[in-house]
Each structure stands twice: as C-alpha cells, then as structure tokens.
Amino acid sequence: MESERVPAPAPSPGSDSLVELRGVSFSYNTRTILDNLTLSIPRGKVTAIMGGSGCGKTSLLNLIGGRLRPSQGEVLVDGQNVPSLNIRELYQLRKRMGMLFQHGALLTDLSVYENVAFPIREHARLPEAVLRNLVLMKLQAVGLRGARDLMPWELSGGMARRVALARAIVLEPMMIMYDEPFTGLDPISMGVIAKLIRELNQVLGITSIVVSHDVAEASMISDYAYLLGDGRILGQGTPTELQQSTSPHVRQFMDGLPDGPVPYTYPARNYLDDLLESRT
Amino acid sequence: MKIFQTLGAGTLAAIERLGRMTLFLLEVLSHAGMMVKRFVLVVQQLYSVGVFTLPIVLVSGLFVGMVLGLQLYNTLVKFGAAESLGLVLALSLLRELGPVVTALLFAGRAGSALTAEIGLMKATEQLAGMEMMAVNPVMRVIAPRFLAGVIAMPLLAALFSAIGIYGGQMVGVGLLGVDSGAFWSQMQNGVDFHEDIMNGVIKSIVFGVVVTWIAVFEGYDAVPNSEGVSRATNHTVVYSSLAVLGLDFVMTSLMLGEI
Amino acid sequence: MTNRKTAEVWVGVFVTIGLAALVWLAFRVGNLTTTDVANGYRVEAHFENIGSLKVRGAVTLAGVRIGRVVQIHTDPDNFQAVVTLNIDGRYKNLPTDTSASILTAGLLGEQYVGLDPGGSEEYLKEGSRIKLTQPAMVLEKLVGRLLTAFIDKPADNGKKK
Numbered sequence: 001m002e003s004e005r006v007p008a009p010a011p012s013p014g015s016d017s018l019v020e021l022r023g024v025s026f027s028y029n030t031r032t033i034l035d036n037l038t039l040s041i042p043r044g045k046v047t048a049i050m051g052g053s054g055c056g057k058t059s060l061l062n063l064i065g066g067r068l069r070p071s072q073g074e075v076l077v078d079g080q081n082v083p084s085l086n087i088r089e090l091y092q093l094r095k096r097m098g099m100l101f102q103h104g105a106l107l108t109d110l111s112v113y114e115n116v117a118f119p120i121r122e123h124a125r126l127p128e129a130v131l132r133n134l135v136l137m138k139l140q141a142v143g144l145r146g147a148r149d150l151m152p153w154e155l156s157g158g159m160a161r162r163v164a165l166a167r168a169i170v171l172e173p174m175m176i177m178y179d180e181p182f183t184g185l186d187p188i189s190m191g192v193i194a195k196l197i198r199e200l201n202q203v204l205g206i207t208s209i210v211v212s213h214d215v216a217e218a219s220m221i222s223d224y225a226y227l228l229g230d231g232r233i234l235g236q237g238t239p240t241e242l243q244q245s246t247s248p249h250v251r252q253f254m255d256g257l258p259d260g261p262v263p264y265t266y267p268a269r270n271y272l273d274d275l276l277e278s279r280t
Numbered sequence: 281m282k283i284f285q286t287l288g289a290g291t292l293a294a295i296e297r298l299g300r301m302t303l304f305l306l307e308v309l310s311h312a313g314m315m316v317k318r319f320v321l322v323v324q325q326l327y328s329v330g331v332f333t334l335p336i337v338l339v340s341g342l343f344v345g346m347v348l349g350l351q352l353y354n355t356l357v358k359f360g361a362a363e364s365l366g367l368v369l370a371l372s373l374l375r376e377l378g379p380v381v382t383a384l385l386f387a388g389r390a391g392s393a394l395t396a397e398i399g400l401m402k403a404t405e406q407l408a409g410m411e412m413m414a415v416n417p418v419m420r421v422i423a424p425r426f427l428a429g430v431i432a433m434p435l436l437a438a439l440f441s442a443i444g445i446y447g448g449q450m451v452g453v454g455l456l457g458v459d460s461g462a463f464w465s466q467m468q469n470g471v472d473f474h475e476d477i478m479n480g481v482i483k484s485i486v487f488g489v490v491v492t493w494i495a496v497f498e499g500y501d502a503v504p505n506s507e508g509v510s511r512a513t514n515h516t517v518v519y520s521s522l523a524v525l526g527l528d529f530v531m532t533s534l535m536l537g538e539i
Numbered sequence: 540m541t542n543r544k545t546a547e548v549w550v551g552v553f554v555t556i557g558l559a560a561l562v563w564l565a566f567r568v569g570n571l572t573t574t575d576v577a578n579g580y581r582v583e584a585h586f587e588n589i590g591s592l593k594v595r596g597a598v599t600l601a602g603v604r605i606g607r608v609v610q611i612h613t614d615p616d617n618f619q620a621v622v623t624l625n626i627d628g629r630y631k632n633l634p635t636d637t638s639a640s641i642l643t644a645g646l647l648g649e650q651y652v653g654l655d656p657g658g659s660e661e662y663l664k665e666g667s668r669i670k671l672t673q674p675a676m677v678l679e680k681l682v683g684r685l686l687t688a689f690i691d692k693p694a695d696n697g698k699k700k
Contacts, residue, residue, distance in 0.1 A: 065412055094414040105409035108401075122415045167413075320543075327546040331553045417608075422683050435557025442560040445568060471568055481561070 018063055018175055018207045024073035026059055033059050034071070035231035041175075046201050046208040047221035049165040050215065050253065052262060055228045057211040060190075061177045064209070065099060066090045078174065098168030098176040098206075102183060104160035106167070112139070114149040116167045123171065138166040144277075158189030165196060166177060167212040176200070177209040194221050198259060209280040215254055219243070227253055229262070284446050301497050304418075308496070311416075311423040313430060319479075321424035322431075328521040329390045329425065330432035336385055341440035344381060345447025352448075362456075367470040370441075374471065374480040380443035380528050383487035386433060387520040391495035394425055395516040398499025399509035422496050429495070433488025434481050441480065443539035465524070479535045486527060491520040578628030579606060580665040584620040590650050590675025592641055597651040597658060598624045605630045608652060626654060626663075634659040638671035644691045 017040035026034040031116040035057040041047045049057050062068040063075050066082045075082040080093060089104045106115045114123065118134035120126055126134070139145040142162040152160060161181060168176055178197065182190045198221050201208050212218040218225065227250055235242055235250035242250055251262030268274070315322055348369055356362050401407050407417040445467075452458040471477065495516045499533065502512035589611065590670070598606035606626035614621050626633070634694030643650050654669075 067408065067411060091416075093416040094412055097412065099409070099412040101405045101409055103404065105405040107406055107409075108404070119413050119415075122413070122420070164409075323547055323550050324543075326550045326553065330557075331549045336551060348681060374564065374568070432553075432557075435554060435561070436558040439557055441567075444562055445564075467568055473565055477561075477564055477568075 008181045016043050016045075017041060018078055019209070020074075020076040021063070022074045022076070024063065024070045024075060026056070026063060026068065028059075030090060032069070032231050035233075036112055037228075037232060039057045039226055039233060039236070041207060041209055042224060043207055044201070044205050044211060045223040046197065046221055048218040048225040049211045049228060050218055050225060051228035051234075052213065052253070056231060057213075057228060058179055060228075061099070061179055061209070061211060064177065065097060093244075095105065095119075095171060096174045098173040100161065100164050100168050100176060100181055102180045103157070104152075104164035106155075106160055108152050109250065110146070110152075112144065112150050112152070112155070112163050115152070115163060116148075116170055117170050117193075119167065134170060138170050139163075141169070142166045142201075143192075156189075158185050158192060160184075161189075161193060162196065165193075165200075169200065169204070169206070172204070172208065175209065178208065178210045178212075180212055181210065182212055182217045190217055197221055215256070229253075293342070300501070301493070304497050304500065305493055307418050308423050308426050309539050310426065310492075311419040315423050315427050317425075321420070322427045325424045325428035326432060327469055329428045330435065332393075333386055333390045333432065337382055337388055337436045337440050339533040340381065340441055341378075341443040342447040344368070344377060344440075345373065345444030345449075346451045348377070348444065349448035349451035349456070353452055353458065362458055363462035364466050364470075365452045366445075366449070366467035367450070367466075370445055370467045370471050370475060373444045373448075374476045376528070376532070377481050378437045378444065379483040379487055380442045380524060382437040382484065383433065383491055383524040384430075384521055386436060386488075387491045387495070387524065388517055391430070391491050391516045391520055392427070392428065392513045394492070394495040395499040395502070395513045397481070398422070398425075398496060399502035399504070399512050400467070402500065402502060403504035403509060416436060418500075422500060426492050426496055429492025430485065430488040433491070434484040437480065437484035437487075479531075483528065483531055485529065487524050490523050490527060494520040494523065511533055531534055548694060579625040579629040580628060580663075581609065581662050582624050582626060582665075582667045582669055584622050584624065584652070584669040585614065585617075586639075586641060586672050587619060588641075588677055589620045590641055590643075590677060591620060592622065592650045592652065592675065596649070597644075598654065599624060600630065600633070600654045600656070602653075605654075622652065624669075627691060631662060631664075633663040635661045635663055635667065636671060637663065637669055638673065639669045640673035641675035643676070651678050 001133075003109065019041035021037055021039050024034055024037045025032070049060060051057050059068060063070055064077060064082065066085065069083050077093060077097070080089070082090070082093070085093065106112075107118065110118065114134055116138055117131055118129050120134060136145055136148070139148055142165055144159060144162055144166065147155070147163075155163065165176075181193050181197065185193065194217050197208055197210065200206050210218055210222060219242070222239060225236065225239055225242055226233055230248060232255075235245055235247050237245070243254060245251065245254070249261045251257070252262060258264050349365065352368050352372075353362060353365055356365055356368065361488040390396075398407075401417075401421065407421065410417045410420060448461060449460075453460045453463050498516045498519075502508045571595035592608060592611065594611055595606055596608040597604045598608060606624055608622055609625045610621075612621055613619070624639075633654065634657040636659040638655045640653050640655065640659065641650055642653045657671070
C-alpha cells in the first residue's frame with residue numbers, strides 16, 4: 001500500500017474504548033444469544049471476536065451498528081448509547097462506521113468504481129474530479145485501481161471483499177467492523193486481506209473489530225481478542241495470552257479439538273435403546 | 281379443535297402482514313418528495329419496469345383486439361348491429377380489458393422481476409450494506425421502483441387499448457367488411473371521455489399502485505434465501521392478480537353505479 | 540448497469556408513446572373535442588315523460604347536434620319534468636314555436652331531444668321556454684294503447700267520441 005497523506009485522527013480525550021458493551025442481553029425468538037455480556041473495544045487497535053458458529057458474533061456487530069436492539073444493557077459507541085438513538089442520529093453515527101460484510105455486499109448493478117463512489121455520492125456534494133481522485137485513491141490502497149470498470153460478478157471472492165473494503169473506508173470512518181473476512185478465501189487472498197486490515201489500522205488509526213473463527217489469521221493481526229460462547233465471554237486477552245490459556249473452553253477452540261466443553265455428540269437417547277427400538 | 285386454531289393463527293398472521301404492508305407503503309410514500317429531486321433513479325427504474333414490459337403489452341394488445349373484433353362481430357351481426365363493432369370494441373378495451381389485462385401482464389412480468397430483484401438484494405446483504413452506509417434502502421431502492429410502477433401502468437394500459445382498437449379495426453374493417461366510417465363514427469359518438477377513458481385511466485393507476493406495492497413488499501419481506509425469494513415471487517404474481525380482479529369488480533360497480 | 544443515456548432515451552420514447560396513446564384515445568376514439576357547447580344559451584322545456592333521457596344527452600336539430608341537456612328536475616306544481624337545454628350560440632334563430640321531442644337513437648337506445656323548428660318570427664333566447672313538447676315513448680304505455688285499441692274496437696260501434 002502506498003503511503004498516503006492522510007492525517008491520523010487526533011487522539012480523543014476520555015475513555016480509551018471506542019465501543020463498550022455493558023450487561024448486554026439479546027435473544028432471538030426463544031434462544032438466548034448473548035447473556036449479560038460486558039466487553040470493550042480499545043480505540044485504535046485491532047480486536048478479534050472469535051467463537052463457534054451461532055455464538056452471537058454477527059449479532060454483536062449488528063448490535064453495535066444499531067440494526068438490532070438488545071433486550072437489556074447498553075451499547076456505547078464513542079460515548080453514545082446506540083439503542084437510544086433516533087433514526088437521524090443513528091444514520092449520522094453510521095456514517096462514521098464502516099462495515100465489511102462476509103461476501104462484500106457490493107451493489108450488483110454498479111461497477112467497481114461506482115460501488116466505491118456510492119457513499120460519497122449519497123452523502124456529499126463533491127465535484128466529479130474530486131470524487132474521482134478519492135475513489136481511485138481508495139482503490140489503489142486495496143490494489144484494485146485497474147479493476148475499476150469491472151462489474152461485481154466479474155470479481156473473485158477475494159477481489160470483491162477488497163472492493164467492499166475500499167468502499168468502507170471511502171468516508172474515512174473511525175472504525176471498521178469485519179464480518180468473517182477470511183472465510184472462504186484461498187491462502188493468498190487471506191494474506192492480502194490480513195495485510196490490508198493491519199495496514200489500515202496502523203496507517204489510518206482506524207479501530208478494527210474482526211469477527212472470525214479463523215484462529216491463526218485472527219491471532220496474527222489482532223492486538224486483543226475475545227472468545228465468545230454460550231452467550232458469554234469464555235476467554236479474553238492478547239493472542240499470546242489466549243494461546244497459553246489453561247481454560248478448557250479456550251483450549252478446545254484454539255487447538256481445534258473435536259471434543260471438549262463443546263461436545264462432539266449431539267444430545268441423544270441411550271444408543272442401545274435407539275437401536276433396539278428399530279427392531280420392534 | 282386444531283383446525284380452528286390454525287384458522288385463527290392464519291387469520292391473525294394475515295392481518296399482521298397487512299398491517300406491516302400498510303406501514304411499509306406509508307414509509308415508501310414518505311420518500312416520494314425526495315424522488316422528485318432524484319428523478320434519475322425513477323427514470324432508471326422506468327426503463328427496467330416500463331420499457332421492458334412494453335413488447336408483451338403491445339403484442340398482447342394487438343391479439344386481444346383482433347380476437348375481440350372477431351368475437352364481437354360474430355355476435356353483433358346476428359342482431360344486425362355489425363356497424364357498432366367499433367363502439368363495443370372500444371368500450372370493452374377502455375373500460376375493462378385495457379386496465380385489467382395490462383395489470384395482469386405487468387404483475388407477471390414486472391412485478392415478479394421486482395420481487396426477485398429486491399429479494400436477492402436482501403439475501404446478498406446489499407440492503408443491509410446500504411443501511412450500514414447510512415443510506416436508507418427504502419428510499420434508495422424501493423421508492424424509485426414503486427413510483428416507476430405507478431407511472432408505467434396507465435401508460436401501458438393506454439397503449440394496450442390503443443393497439444387493441446387498431447387490431448380490432450384491422451380485423452373488423454379490413455377482414456370482415458364492416459364499414460370504416462360507421463366503425464369510427466359510432467365509436468366517437470358513443471365513447472365518453474369521462475366515463476370510459478378517464479375511468480379506465482383511474483383503474484390502471486389504482487392497479488399500478490396495488491401491483492407495485494405488493495411486488496416491492498414481497499421482495500423486501502422475503503426470507504433471505506433462494507427458496508424464500510422464489511416463494512415471494514410466487515406470492516407477488518398470485519396476490520396481485522387476485523387483487524387486481526377483485527378491485528376491478530369493486531371499482532366497476534362504483535363507476536357504473538354513478539350513472 | 541445499462542448505459543444511462545440509452546436508458547433515458549428509451550424511457551423518453553416509452554413515456555411519449557404512452558401519452559400519445561392516451562391523447563389519441565381521448566380525441567380520436569372518444570369525443571373530447573365535441574363535448575363543449577360554445578357561447579350557449581339556455582332554454583327550458585316541460586315534458587310529460589322524459590323516458591331515459593339523461594343530463595349531457597344530445598339536443599339535435601334536423602339530426603345535427605346543436606346542444607346538450609344540462610339539467611333535469613320536476614316541477615312540483617304541475618308534476619311535469621323540466622329539462623334545461625344548453626344550445627350552441629351559433630343557432631340563434633330558432634323560432635319560439637319550435638317543438639321538442641324525446642327520441643331514441645341507434646341500437647343502444649340512448650335518448651336525446653330532437654328540435655323541430657316552427658314558423659314564428661320571434662326567436663328563442665336565454666331563458667325562453669319551448670311550449671310544444673312530445674313526451675318519450677314509453678313501451679308499456681304503447682302496448683297498453685295497442686291493447687285497448689283492439690279491445691275497444693268491436694264495442695265501439697255505437698260510441699262516438
């Protein structure tokens with residue numbers, strides 16, 4: 001990535017957490033997804049949220065983004081309690097957040113260039129020449145300036161995500177949330193994304209929240225990590241601390257053990273009873 | 281008994297759905313003012329909704345007109361009233377067949393396409409992505425499509441009627457030998473602008489609103505996977521067709537009742 | 540995304556031909572141009588029975604339409620129908636003894652007012668009243684008259700009106 005003359009955001013006074021969840025509970029239908037959860041995302045750092053499928057990682061991002069409401073607790077982003085904001089305030093806040101969806105979520109009827117230009121066109125009145133420079137700069141940052149006239153269906157998975165990343169940073173947000181950025185990519189593409197996440201954080205100072213279940217990659221790029229499960233935090237710390245944790249939950253996840261606190265066998269009746277029943 | 285429970289639950293679900301649909305429509309309409317400022321979006325949708333439906337409307341109109349010409353002539357000639365062919369043909373098309381058949385074709389072609397497109401945008405998280413970029417998807421995606429549908433329908437219905445009359449004339453005057461002068465003069469004397477043409481236009485506008493409303497709602501509300509989108513598309517075609525036919529009866533009785 | 544210019548052109552074409560179709564329907568197929576009566580003056584005519592004459596029905600002279608029916612109500616004193624006709628200003632020389640009859644037109648049976656000019660040298664003007672009128676033919680009364688004619692005939696030998 002070429003160095004850009006983008007000034008680093010001024011350090012803000014007050015708490016050093018950009019995002020804080022305090023006692024947040026969230027359920028979907030009858031299932032409790034998050035139970036009295038408290039965690040904080042430090043400003044200017046890369047924080048990983050890891051956990052098994054269905055542990056509420058994506059719900060967490062949606063709670064931070066205001067698309068879901070917790071049944072209990074506070075979700076604070078830069079000091080504002082998200083669930084209590086009205087629509088206009090929420091939209092104002094969202095302009096300062098970037099989100100990278102799992103498959104990019106590019107608008108399929110627009111070209112790569114137009115996709116990256118979309119947030120600018122919708123929110124700002126910039127002369128076309130300025131807009132063009134901005135878009136090209138962001139595309140250059142993700143290494144796809146030459147692909148600007150392609151359509152989304154002509155891109156590979158990795159390329160689509162990079163375009164989505166360019167789009168997410170075009171308004172220079174204070175934070176970016178990455179929803180499973182490594183899933184489904186080949187090792188090279190994974191390396192590219194990891195590099196970009198790390199660089200965006202270091203060069204532009206953007207707070208990054210990476211939701212992933214790829215332990216290796218997430219550990220490599222993050223400064224701090226949380227392991228979620230059963231609606232609560234099973235472990236937290238720097239990647240090194242987690243690697244050395246003795247908690248069985250953390251160990252099973254970090255080492256990828258098939259059986260442990262998360263059982264291998266789905267709860268069932270006695271095996272013999274089941275077999276005998278089929279004979280009658 | 282179980283059956284009553286199912287009926288009750290089903291009715292409650294349907295009512296809840298109708299309520300959501302109405303609130304959705306109100307939200308869509310609240311962005312109508314914005315659409316005037318961003319008319320380019322509406323124009324783009326008019327292209328995919330209106331222009332693409334044009335061929336099927338024109339071809340169907342032509343054939344319906346020609347068949348009507350044949351059928352009506354067949355009956356009228358028995359009463360010695362073959363010269364009224366133009367009048368009866370025009371009335372049938374302007375009052376009924378123009379608006380209704382066009383609405384059904386529109387529901388099948390444009391309505392289902394709208395539902396599928398919006399449903400897929402939901403399934404591929406494009407709508408969520410827009411929300412996170414602080415762009416309201418109802419304003420950006422739904423409102424232009426809704427307005428385009430409402431604008432396109434009366435134009436399509438008028439084209440259907442016009443080309444149908446032409447087709448009927450081709451058959452009646454050209455093939456069956458009805459006097460051309462009588463054909464047009466009886467039509468012009470008998471077709472009233474307010475009662476026949478305007479009522480037909482009013483009907484087609486109402487149909488446009490209903491069909492597009494159902495189409496965009498079904499897409500927006502679809503379960504975000506392939507099965508959900510397919511089911512939503514199915515709903516659009518079935519519900520809007522039924523709604524069109526039902527509303528047609530209601531409107532016709534209201535309109536004829538005024539006379 | 541389809542080329543924006545092409546899309547806009549096609550939409551323009553679509554809207555234009557749609558509106559053109561509407562206009563064509565209104566004027567060529569319907570009778571939009573001929574609904575207005577220019578500089579009209581109003582006269583009244585009292586009828587015993589107006590049949591199915593409606594407001595906006597035609598008023599003709601020698602078969603040519605020269606006006607429209609604008610109002611129909613009943614006179615509470617003599618129980619007759621009062622029909623107000625709006626006659627085009629070009630026809631200023633209708634004699635005051637012109638008669639008005641309610642006739643039926645064509646196959647669909649729409650009723651209209653036919654005027655038969657008299658010979659007076661004074662002309663109808665705004666507010667005049669047409670005195671000679673012929674009521675509409677009501678089918679039941681016709682049949683009744685026919686039947687009584689047949690019934691009365693044999694017994695009529697001695698009775699002279």
